[in-house]
Amino acid sequence: MKxxxxxxxxxxxxxxxxxxxxxxxxxxxxTGIKFEVKKDCILMTASNNEISIQALVKANEQLLVEEEGNxxxxxxxxxxxVRKTESKDIDFIGxxxxxxxxxxxxxxxxxxxxxxxxxxxxxxxxxxxxxxIDSINLKQxxxxxxxxxxxxxxRVILTGVSFQTNKxxxxxxxxxxxxxxxxxxIFDHEYPDVKVVIPSKSLEELNKILEETDEVVExxxxxxxALFKYRDLLYQTRLLEGTFPNTDSLIPTQFLTSVTFxxxxxxxxxxxxxxxxxxxxxxxxxxxLNADKTAExxxxxxxxxxxxxxxxLKCDNGVAFQIAFSSKYFVEAxxxxxxxxxxIHFTGEIxxxxxxxxxxxxxxQLILPVRVA
Amino acid sequence: MKxxxxxxxxxxxxxxxxxxxxxxxxxxxxTGIKFEVKKDCILMTASNNEISIQALVKANEQLLVEEEGNxxxxxxxxxxxVRKTESKDIDFIGxxxxxxxxxxxxxxxxxxxxxxxxxxxxxxxxxxxxxxIDSINLKQxxxxxxxxxxxxxxRVILTGVSFQTNKxxxxxxxxxxxxxxxxxxIFDHEYPDVKVVIPSKSLEELNKILEETDEVVExxxxxxxALFKYRDLLYQTRLLEGTFPNTDSLIPTQFLTSVTFxxxxxxxxxxxxxxxxxxxxxxxxxxxLNADKTAExxxxxxxxxxxxxxxxLKCDNGVAFQIAFSSKYFVEAxxxxxxxxxxIHFTGEIxxxxxxxxxxxxxxQLILPVRVA
Numbered sequence: 029m030k031x032x033x034x035x036x037x038x039x040x041x042x043x044x045x046x047x048x049x050x051x052x053x054x055x056x057x058x059t060g061i062k063f064e065v066k067k068d069c070i071l072m073t074a075s076n077n078e079i080s081i082q083a084l085v086k087a088n089e090q091l092l093v094e095e096e097g098n099x100x101x102x103x104x105x106x107x108x109x110v111r112k113t114e115s116k117d118i119d120f121i122g123x124x125x126x127x128x129x130x131x132x133x134x135x136x137x138x139x140x141x142x143x144x145x146x147x148x149x150x151x152x153x154x155x156x157x158x159x160x161i162d163s164i165n166l167k168q169x170x171x172x173x174x175x176x177x178x179x180x181x182x183r184v185i186l187t188g189v190s191f192q193t194n195k196x197x198x199x200x201x202x203x204x205x206x207x208x209x210x211x212x213x214i215f216d217h218e219y220p221d222v223k224v225v226i227p228s229k230s231l232e233e234l235n236k237i238l239e240e241t242d243e244v245v246e247x248x249x250x251x252x253x254a255l256f257k258y259r260d261l262l263y264q265t266r267l268l269e270g271t272f273p274n275t276d277s278l279i280p281t282q283f284l285t286s287v288t289f290x291x292x293x294x295x296x297x298x299x300x301x302x303x304x305x306x307x308x309x310x311x312x313x314x315x316x317l318n319a320d321k322t323a324e325x326x327x328x329x330x331x332x333x334x335x336x337x338x339x340x341l342k343c344d345n346g347v348a349f350q351i352a353f354s355s356k357y358f359v360e361a362x363x364x365x366x367x368x369x370x371x372i373h374f375t376g377e378i379x380x381x382x383x384x385x386x387x388x389x390x391x392x393q394l395i396l397p398v399r400v401a
Numbered sequence: 402m403k404x405x406x407x408x409x410x411x412x413x414x415x416x417x418x419x420x421x422x423x424x425x426x427x428x429x430x431x432t433g434i435k436f437e438v439k440k441d442c443i444l445m446t447a448s449n450n451e452i453s454i455q456a457l458v459k460a461n462e463q464l465l466v467e468e469e470g471n472x473x474x475x476x477x478x479x480x481x482x483v484r485k486t487e488s489k490d491i492d493f494i495g496x497x498x499x500x501x502x503x504x505x506x507x508x509x510x511x512x513x514x515x516x517x518x519x520x521x522x523x524x525x526x527x528x529x530x531x532x533x534i535d536s537i538n539l540k541q542x543x544x545x546x547x548x549x550x551x552x553x554x555x556r557v558i559l560t561g562v563s564f565q566t567n568k569x570x571x572x573x574x575x576x577x578x579x580x581x582x583x584x585x586x587i588f589d590h591e592y593p594d595v596k597v598v599i600p601s602k603s604l605e606e607l608n609k610i611l612e613e614t615d616e617v618v619e620x621x622x623x624x625x626x627a628l629f630k631y632r633d634l635l636y637q638t639r640l641l642e643g644t645f646p647n648t649d650s651l652i653p654t655q656f657l658t659s660v661t662f663x664x665x666x667x668x669x670x671x672x673x674x675x676x677x678x679x680x681x682x683x684x685x686x687x688x689x690l691n692a693d694k695t696a697e698x699x700x701x702x703x704x705x706x707x708x709x710x711x712x713x714l715k716c717d718n719g720v721a722f723q724i725a726f727s728s729k730y731f732v733e734a735x736x737x738x739x740x741x742x743x744x745i746h747f748t749g750e751i752x753x754x755x756x757x758x759x760x761x762x763x764x765x766q767l768i769l770p771v772r773v774a
Contacts, residue, residue: 105705108676109676135673135708137707300486303478304512334508334510335509337507338507
């Protein structure tokens with residue numbers, strides 16, 4: 029094995045596939061990045077059983093392959109090495125004892141390979157059932173839904189995000205049963221039937237690789253896997269098994285009143301009111317609407333009380349009304365909107381309420397209130 | 402108690418005194434910041450037994466005191482509250498039950514006070530024995546020495562930095578017995594006799610408060626304490642008891658050879674050579690000098706080997722010579738220099754070596770080598 033590759037190109041591809049590197053020592057081969065060096069390209073593969081990623085680098089002026097070969101490199105060390113190297117190009121040369129020599133400027137490394145023979149066989153499967161979506165849109169979907177998935181393994185299905193198509197429509201839903209995020213996409217033509225649940229973690233790692241461009245991502249669905257094809261990268265994740273709850277009927281359509289706020293001012297006010305409680309856990313705040321359309325939020329803790337007047341930009345009906353909910357859930361939901369103005373639609377004091385945003389079409393965030401004394 | 406204070410002024414002073422806040426729950430009063438509100442000023446005090454800090458804010462257009470009083474505020478919460486407040490001024494009003502009302506724009510907080518009556522009496526003691534030094538110089542001294550103190554409590558005296566005057570000279574020394582940092586200051590007149598050891602942690606916290614200006618810091622020494630007077634701040638730390646080892650004879654003056662390098666290139670090379678070991682712990686690297694005045698550094702680990710050629714800018718004597726030492730100690734010592742070029746003065750293969758820098762006058766870093774097979 030012998031090749032010369034541009035340092036930046038190598039680092040970019042290593043960084044992408046590293047998202048699938050395992051940190052578990054139980055299977056040492058999965059801490060490695062597999063190099064398949066062929067005459068006209070190199071394949072780099074990493075997998076942690078949940079996610080598998082493969083990068084293809086074609087031979088050109090940035091990659092010169094002199095001799096084919098395979099090698100399983102310790103992922104973390106190789107990436108660290110390439111990152112700290114300042115040379116434009118790096119030479120890789122197969123060496124005795126399953127080692128490689130790596131030459132970069134005045135640096136000379138010998139890196140011991142992992143046990144290539146025991147690396148699992150990973151197939152990246154195309155499927156006749158696939159959809160396409162712009163990278164930037166896919167990133168938005170991920171950002172607007174994954175935060176609402178469950179962290180608890182009690183109901184594993186809720187740790188994933190549901191993707192379901194129906195003709196031209198695709199509904200993407202996440203819920204931990206105390207809140208729900210729902211984004212609906214309308215395509216310009218009918219799409220094949222898809223009904224899958226993708227692990228939240230897999231989507232978050234994918235999000236780190238995708239860039240905010242209009243490049244197309246193809247998503248291929250098989251019974252157990254989803255394969256995202258993006259540039260020269262294959263990103264494959266296993267799907268969650270089980271039935272995602274039907275959430276259509278949960279989202280209210282009749283409201284007591286709707287109140288519109290400046291999103292950032294509302295978030296700042298909630299953060300101030302939550303100062304005496306630990307927002308990372310779950311601090312409960314009270315929202316009060318008055319008949320004269322003024323509003324306030326407040327919290328009470330052992331350390332002290334906090335209260336903040338709010339000035340709604342708009343309020344449908346002034347009704348004397350109060351409701352309590354998790355400030356963490358509320359702020360996370362608000363942050364999912366791109367809009368400057370958000371509207372909260374209340375249905376009753378102990379009933380779920382929803383949030384919408386002027387420029388976030390087909391996005392609904394729902395939160396269940398809590399009962400307080 | 403009633404006063405109105407500019408938000409930025411308050412936050413700046415709270416942030417300074419917070420460096421002395423205790424996080425230990427054993428003494429809850431020490432998690433508080435004590436407010437002594439007088440007609441013409443406010444004193445804010447915090448202490449964790451090691452360090453005590455007091456800020457003085459004088460009444461002026463940024464502080465209006467309407468009613469005197471005392472209050473012991475939960476430090477962390479008060480700072481968080483002020484930080485998240487956007488209003489220009491903040492009103493504080495004493496309230497029933499040892500509480501205070503805090504009003505800022507549309508926010509309204511009630512904060513419960515801690516047990517003021519049980520707050521320790523802290524005296525900040527001036528002394529006839531004091532020296533003065535520019536803030537920027539004091540920061541440099543701290544940065545160039547504290548890193549070399551011991552982290553182990555086995556010899557407590559080595560967890561501090563020794564300050565010792567001798568007529569116009571002051572020697573500042575830190576050592577963990579494997580390395581030593583020594584900075585000598587030459588004043589323009591004789592100073593009183595000082596021979597103290599200041600806890601490294603206290604100096605590091607002080608460093609966060611001092612700014613890089615030529616404002617004068619007065620340092621008052623008593624038998625058990627050092628008091629730093631800086632702007633309207635009093636920063637007092639306890640001293641370490643015991644005798645600091647005499648290190649004068651440790652620093653060699655006769656050398657086998659001296660080799661000069663570009664500092665940043667040398668640091669990068671060491672970091673690359675240390676890639677396969679954990680630099681946070683202690684990775685050993687080998688330095689080889691050849692008779693032809695070329696040099697290289699290398700390391701060997703289970704993961705792989707790394708070797709890097711070095712190009713000395715200058716080399717007194719080309720001698721065939723090798724030495725091994727901790728890469729962590731070496732890099733930390735190198736980073737303490739402001740100079741572009743550093744010179745390593747070797748005395749022998751298993752003897753301590755020292756580092757100096759062209760523009761870092763009176764600074765010596767010493768490192769003990771290790772024996773390797």
